[in-house]
């Protein structure tokens with residue numbers, strides 16, 4: 001039978017922070033993987049458009065992407081989407 005109270009077995013602040021940071025690092029790894037996947041898919045679209053005589057950039061589509069992120073995440077979502085677009089198609 002355990003003789004420790006719940007207080008005694010509760011995690012220390014340090015342990016709680018360390019465990020949460022491990023989860024954050026794992027989430028960040030997944031986000032980075034998704035960004036790399038997005039970049040590869042975006043390259044297919046851009047190459048296909050260029051090969052068929054179009055331009056690398058589609059500003060109307062970028063407006064849709066920016067709007068999608070802003071609706072989901074608010075104003076900072078727009079900045080995030082702009083950074084994502086720059087990662088996927090380079091600077092314009």
Ligand SMILES: O=C(O)C(=O)C[C@]1(C(=O)O)C=C[C@@H](O)C=C1
Nearest residue numbers: 042045046057058061062088089
């Ligand atoms: O959807 C497209 O048309 C793409 O080329 C992809 C993408 C994107 O990464 O979201 C990249 C460049 C374009 O300017 C617009 C959007």
